[in-house]
Amino acid sequence: MSTDVHEKTLRVCIDGQEYEFDDPKPLGRQLLDKAGKRPVEEFVIYLFLDNGLIEGIGQDETVDLRKPGIEKFITFETDRIFRFQLDGRSFEWGANLITGLTLKKLAGIDPASHEVWLENRGHGDDRLIADKETVDLSEEGLERFFTLDGHSKEIEVFVNGRKKVVTTPKVSFSEIVALAFDPIPTGPMIIFTITYRHGPHANPEGNLLEGQTVKVKNGMVFNVTYTDKS
Numbered sequence: 001m002s003t004d005v006h007e008k009t010l011r012v013c014i015d016g017q018e019y020e021f022d023d024p025k026p027l028g029r030q031l032l033d034k035a036g037k038r039p040v041e042e043f044v045i046y047l048f049l050d051n052g053l054i055e056g057i058g059q060d061e062t063v064d065l066r067k068p069g070i071e072k073f074i075t076f077e078t079d080r081i082f083r084f085q086l087d088g089r090s091f092e093w094g095a096n097l098i099t100g101l102t103l104k105k106l107a108g109i110d111p112a113s114h115e116v117w118l119e120n121r122g123h124g125d126d127r128l129i130a131d132k133e134t135v136d137l138s139e140e141g142l143e144r145f146f147t148l149d150g151h152s153k154e155i156e157v158f159v160n161g162r163k164k165v166v167t168t169p170k171v172s173f174s175e176i177v178a179l180a181f182d183p184i185p186t187g188p189m190i191i192f193t194i195t196y197r198h199g200p201h202a203n204p205e206g207n208l209l210e211g212q213t214v215k216v217k218n219g220m221v222f223n224v225t226y227t228d229k230s
Contacts, residue, residue, distance in 0.1 A: 010065040014045075014073045024066050028057040037075050044094050048072040052101035052132035056094065082137035085144045086116075088201025096138040100129035107147050115150040117169060118143060119202075126169065146202055146215060157220045170213045180224035189229035196222045 010021045014035040021034070029040045037043040040059065047055045050069035057063055063070060074095065082093045086107055104111040111131065118127040121141060129135060129145070137143055148169050155166050159179045166175070177184060177192050194208040200217045208214050208222075 012065060012071050012073060015075055021065060025062045025064050027059070028061050028063065029059045031057070031063065031073060032059075032075060035073075035075060042078055043075050044078050045073055045075045046095050048074065048099075052099045052130075053105065054095070054097070054099050054102045083142060084137055085142060085202070087146055088204075093137060096136055097134045098137060099131065099135075100133050101131040103129065103145055104131070104147065109147050113150060115148050117146050117148065119146060144202065146200060155216050155220075156218050157216055157222060159222045160224055166216055169215060171216050172213045173208050173210045176208060176222050176224060180222070181226075185226055185228070187228060190226055191229060192224060192226045194222060194224050196220060 008022060010024055011018055012021065012031075013019075014031060017035065019034050023030070026034075028045050031045055032038075032040040032043050037045075045057045047057055047063065047070065049055065057073070065071075074097065076095050078094065080094075080096070082096055084091055084093065084098075086103060091106060100116050101111055103116045104114060107114075107116070116129045118129055118135060120126050126146075135143065146169070153167050155169075157164050157166060157171075157179075159176060164179045166179075173192075173194060176194055192210070195206070196203075196208060196214065197205040198217075198219055198221050199205060200215050200220075202215050206214075
């Protein structure tokens with residue numbers, strides 16, 4: 001937020017355009033009207049804070065433009081709702097953009113000690129989302145996010161009753177087999193079966209098939225068996 005030499009006119013950015021306000025505490029509807037969003041009842045406005053948090057501003061809610069960091073707003077029409085998943089829970093969001101810090105707030109975790117990740121829909125790596133980084137929810141498909149303890153990179157799991165440590169948020173079928181058996185049984189007719197339980201919200205229990213990966217958390221339990229069809 002900036003002011004003129006008399007410290008009366010306050011300048012803010014709404015949807016990339018700069019506007020001036022004489023009133024230091026306008027209503028949400030006044031911000032929308034200034035930006036030409038009419039009728040204002042058909043729009044919502046969000047405030048981007050310096051720390052990366054996005055806050056919705058109500059139509060009749062005042063905003064103190066004199067506070068540090070109150071300078072950037074973005075608006076959306078209210079007829080669009082964007083859906084995403086966070087730690088296995090479904091959320092609806094009124095804007096197409098969301099930041100890492102906002103996701104942490106929605107997840108109810110400590111922002112300083114945890115990370116939020118965007119699940120890759122294909123076979124690539126998942127993406128770490130920084131606090132101030134924005135994710136576009138309007139892209140095709142449902143975005144799925146998950147959180148991890150950022151201080152500890154070691155995750156303790158139990159494989160066939162034995163404690164094992166993994167260092168990535170996902171493990172593959174072959175990695176679990178390697179943790180279960182040393183040496184790994186070999187042969188053209190060897191078939192492995194993996195089940196798991198006590199997993200994260202996104203996958204609390206199920207079967208892990210060859211070629212697949214699965215998210216892990218502390219205390220997750222894997223049971224690995226094999227049969228020889230020869």
